[in-house]
Amino acid sequence: MESKIEPQVTEARHLPRIGEPAPPFEAESTFGPIRLEDFRESWLIFFSHPADFTPVCTTEFAAFAGMQDELKEMNVHLMGLSIDSVMAHIAWVRNIEEKFGLKIQFPVIADSDRKVANLYGMIMPGESKTETARCVFVIDPEGILRAVIYYPMTTGRNVEEILRLVKALQTTDEHTVSTPANWQPGNPVIVPPPRTQEMAEERMNEGYDCKDWYFCQKAV
């Protein structure tokens, strides 16, 4: 018997990667039509949530709203996204203000056609074929994607960690350093390791706090 083998076609999609320009888009939002490029010269925390009027997402929005003032001081904006409509978003952010006393001062994209969600790989088909997962994209003032975090639907994000991440990235840019595990602002930072043997020999005498030639820290 002749068996018919159907070729399987898998769509290869290039998802955004750290260090690459964040893919541009224009979308409807609670602030009207919005483009990614509108945020240039600022940092952007671009995040998706599964659905409006759901409890975990509400706690996340409340948590993000609670750090709006600090983010403003840091030249960081927030932008949310889900597949709900603008009308649903408006109703939900008004409800959050009414029930939690927190005004959502950032735009929320209504990605009903999942154009942006697909562009950024926000849908995890193993978990839900329609709703967006809890994704976070940190985009720098030049429009470069600097960090990506994915959380499952069941687990609310730690916004303090996201804030810490952005502070770490800003510190890296300002001082050309790296930040160690569990770094918090005010903690010592990692000095880039020497690239040559000569520099390695000099490193121990450069006034840094060194465990060894490759592991030196300094205050910033």
Next chain:
Amino acid sequence: MACLPSEDILGSAGVSVLLTLATPTTLDDVAQKTGLPLFRVRGTVRRLMEAGLTHQVENRYEITSEGVETLEKKAQG
């Protein structure tokens, strides 16, 4: 998609942006004068331009006669 068309693009942000554009003004200056974040100014000015209420003069933006009329109508309610 909404079941009714939405034609009013002049929310409070649109009005405050238009009011700053009596003379050619940069987007940074609009942000400073209105207190709106720059990303909102960019989006708002783009919509105002698409509606013919402002136009661009090099890197500055200025209200059009249509923009003035729209503001007057808005003020009259």
